[in-house]
Amino acid sequence: MAAISTVVLKAVKKITIQFCPFESNVRSTREFLALVGSEKVRSTNTNCEVISVVKHDKSEPVIDVTYVDGERLVMKGEWLTCREMLSAFQSRCKDKDPQIKAGAKK
Amino acid sequence: MSATLCVKLQRNQGWLPLIQSVRHGSKAVTRHKKPVHILKQKLIAVTQYIPPARTVPPGAYPSEEKHVQEDNEFVLLLKKNLEEVFEECKMIAVVQTNACSVDDMLMLRHRLCKHGIKIRFFPNQVMRSFLSNSVYSNMAPLFIGPTVLFVSKEPKVKEMMSALRFSPQMTLLGACIDNTLLSAQGVVSYAKLPSLTVVQGELVSGLTMLTSRTAFMLQHHPAHLSALLQQYIKQQSPDDGAEETPKAEEAS
Numbered sequence: 001m002a003a004i005s006t007v008v009l010k011a012v013k014k015i016t017i018q019f020c021p022f023e024s025n026v027r028s029t030r031e032f033l034a035l036v037g038s039e040k041v042r043s044t045n046t047n048c049e050v051i052s053v054v055k056h057d058k059s060e061p062v063i064d065v066t067y068v069d070g071e072r073l074v075m076k077g078e079w080l081t082c083r084e085m086l087s088a089f090q091s092r093c094k095d096k097d098p099q100i101k102a103g104a105k106k
Numbered sequence: 107m108s109a110t111l112c113v114k115l116q117r118n119q120g121w122l123p124l125i126q127s128v129r130h131g132s133k134a135v136t137r138h139k140k141p142v143h144i145l146k147q148k149l150i151a152v153t154q155y156i157p158p159a160r161t162v163p164p165g166a167y168p169s170e171e172k173h174v175q176e177d178n179e180f181v182l183l184l185k186k187n188l189e190e191v192f193e194e195c196k197m198i199a200v201v202q203t204n205a206c207s208v209d210d211m212l213m214l215r216h217r218l219c220k221h222g223i224k225i226r227f228f229p230n231q232v233m234r235s236f237l238s239n240s241v242y243s244n245m246a247p248l249f250i251g252p253t254v255l256f257v258s259k260e261p262k263v264k265e266m267m268s269a270l271r272f273s274p275q276m277t278l279l280g281a282c283i284d285n286t287l288l289s290a291q292g293v294v295s296y297a298k299l300p301s302l303t304v305v306q307g308e309l310v311s312g313l314t315m316l317t318s319r320t321a322f323m324l325q326h327h328p329a330h331l332s333a334l335l336q337q338y339i340k341q342q343s344p345d346d347g348a349e350e351t352p353k354a355e356e357a358s
Contacts, residue, residue: 006312021247021249021279021280022244022247022248022280022289024247027250027251030202030250030251033202033204033251033277034204034205034251035206036200036202036204037208037275038204038205038206038276039205040205042275046346049271050204050274050275052202052277054277054278054279054289054290054291055289055290055291056289056291056292059225066334077332083206
């Protein structure tokens with residue numbers, strides 16, 4: 001399931017995705033990682049780090065996004081679908097993006 | 107309901123008909139349904155006809171239980187390849203690739219080929235159906251999304267980890283080394299283990315430590331005595347040699 005529009009990571013500083021692959025609730029988190037970690041998306045901002053942490057302690061999968069202005073978005077992917085997480089992420093990125101552009105222009 | 111006077115009509119022409127039906131128990135307008143008496147209702151409910159359940163004759167409908175589809179030949183070939191891979195290779199690592207570019211893939215392949223590690227790809231469905239029928243069924247939940255297998259005949263974990271460090275977008279999920287399923291942290295700790303000869307040597311030395319100590323203690327006293335005696339002999343012999351040479355000098 002590919003996103004309709006590619007994600008732009010201009011406003012993102014770091015994305016940390018941690019999950020436990022032997023659990024059954026990680027499908028959406030892994031799909032999110034596959035989408036966000038792809039070359040195309042990462043090339044929109046080479047300063048952004050996409051870090052994946054693989055654990056084995058039956059913990060719930062968590063996606064932690066840190067934006068450039070310090071805001072954090074924490075998504076617990078156990079019961080969320082990939083589409084929901086992606087839409088939440090994209091909407092916030094879009095909100096922050098024009099702000100950065102307007103700030104740069106001024 | 108109606109008391110009918112059934113009398114044969116006599117041949118009286120011009121007379122009123124002798125059969126007259128008298129409406130008893132009903133009003134003028136009989137379109138509305140008359141409420142049925144409760145006792146009659148109960149009786150009807152109790153004596154209602156229940157038809158026997160009509161069984162479908164066998165063979166009328168196609169059976170719905172045929173969900174197991176036979177694999178086509180390509181899938182069978184892939185499964186055969188998988189079997190060979192699992193038999194030959196001691197190390198099988200599962201790595202999630204997040205759409206890495208062709209250049210990165212080529213570099214990674216080159217780095218791993220130097221150490222004899224091959225990169226193989228199998229479709230997730232085939233993989234999961236094969237694993238569910240084999241001993242390695244606990245690996246099945248790893249195969250979601252874009253995954254790739256790193257296989258090698260020798261368990262060369264350190265080289266694999268160093269190669270993966272160069273490509274950060276590949277995520278190690280787990281590995282099956284020597285028929286043992288390991289998580290990512292297990293693989294890291296496996297890489298830090300010393301080699302087999304070193305471990306065997308350590309084990310042997312640990313076991314023989316006590317016996318060697320006993321042997322040392324037993325031999326300690328005679329060894330000390332013999333060392334002392336040798337030292338005494340050495341001391342004696344230079345003294346003899348020193349006495350002889352002055353005597354020889356005196357004599358000469």
